[in-house]
Amino acid sequence: MALIFAIGQSFAQVFKTSTGEVSFISKTDFESFEAVNNQVSAAYSKGKLQFRVPINSFIFEKKLMQTHFQENYMESAKFPNASFKGSIISPEDFKISSKEQQVTVKGTFNIHGVEKEAEVVGSLQNTPDGVKLNASFIILLSDYQIGVPSNLTAKISQNIDIKVDALLLPK
Amino acid sequence: MYQNPTELVTSGEPDIKYNTINELVDKGNSEIDSVFNANHVGKKIQFHAMVESTTSNESGSTIFVKSNSENTIITAAFDASLNKEVLEIKPSTEIDLLCICNGIAKPEDPDDLLSETSITFNRCSLINKN
Numbered sequence: 561m562a563l564i565f566a567i568g569q570s571f572a573q574v575f576k577t578s579t580g581e582v583s584f585i586s587k588t589d590f591e592s593f594e595a596v597n598n599q600v601s602a603a604y605s606k607g608k609l610q611f612r613v614p615i616n617s618f619i620f621e622k623k624l625m626q627t628h629f630q631e632n633y634m635e636s637a638k639f640p641n642a643s644f645k646g647s648i649i650s651p652e653d654f655k656i657s658s659k660e661q662q663v664t665v666k667g668t669f670n671i672h673g674v675e676k677e678a679e680v681v682g683s684l685q686n687t688p689d690g691v692k693l694n695a696s697f698i699i700l701l702s703d704y705q706i707g708v709p710s711n712l713t714a715k716i717s718q719n720i721d722i723k724v725d726a727l728l729l730p731k
Numbered sequence: 732m733y734q735n736p737t738e739l740v741t742s743g744e745p746d747i748k749y750n751t752i753n754e755l756v757d758k759g760n761s762e763i764d765s766v767f768n769a770n771h772v773g774k775k776i777q778f779h780a781m782v783e784s785t786t787s788n789e790s791g792s793t794i795f796v797k798s799n800s801e802n803t804i805i806t807a808a809f810d811a812s813l814n815k816e817v818l819e820i821k822p823s824t825e826i827d828l829l830c831i832c833n834g835i836a837k838p839e840d841p842d843d844l845l846s847e848t849s850i851t852f853n854r855c856s857l858i859n860k861n
Contacts, residue, residue: 579793598790599808599833602845608844610843614851616772617808617851620737638768638769
């Protein structure tokens with residue numbers, strides 16, 4: 561069964577999920593908070609990666625923070641999704657394998673309606689369960705015109721730590 | 732008020748009620764995305780649908796919902812407190828859900844790897860199952 565699955569994976573060129581996870585943390589001297597999103601769509605094929613993150617799927621512990629994030633900061637009714645589309649630039653001859661490999665992906669983020677090129681470091685690994693994808697990077701809110709009210713700048717960091725964790729299945 | 736927790740399981744009266752999920756899908760496919768999303772994102776939506784499959788982990792569970800549109804993926808996410816209830820639902824079961832809509836997303840380019848239209852819901856509650 562494992563051999564058949566392995567052969568199947570080598571011919572299955574696209575790997576996808578609709579239940580990937582993205583989490584972020586904001587840390588300042590005065591306050592830290594985090595949110596998790598389990599409805600991330602992700603796809604990988606032949607060195608290309610794509611993510612789509614429904615903004616309203618981020619869950620915060622506090623209701624008011626949830627509302628402010630969606631309605632004021634991210635304006636999710638106008639920009640309901642954040643996305644990333646890119647290609648692996650390092651290693652140059654990258655081939656996915658059962659060994660976890662660090663990769664650098666160059667692409668474009670679209671967050672809050674603003675596009676910006678970026679390079680993201682992550683890892684890819686072919687496992688019996690699927691392709692495991694992990695990444696972590698920092699987003700600067702001002703790069704994407706995400707405004708923080710002046711009375712909250714001490715409580716909301718401009719630099720947001722983001723983690724991606726997804727298991728992509730062959731399609 | 733600042734300390735009130737987020738409602739993780741949607742309750743109360745829906746903002747919009749669809750007899751079937753296909754009505755919502757047809758609307759999503761025929762309307763401009765910005766119009767659909769302005770009217771649906773963040774709203775409580777109630778709809779009747781058939782289960783395609785379910786999945787869960789410690790963070791929560793997801794029902795993949797069947798629709799009449801082949802190239803559309805519809806996911807309804809539930810808080811982990813409902814994992815047991817969701818996992819008991821078999822494929823092809825008809826259900827009524829009350830969820831918060833996260834909007835519609837369509838492929839932007841012909842070569843997009845995410846080549847399907849996606850409609851997502853979260854903080855769902857199970858109103859009824861048959």
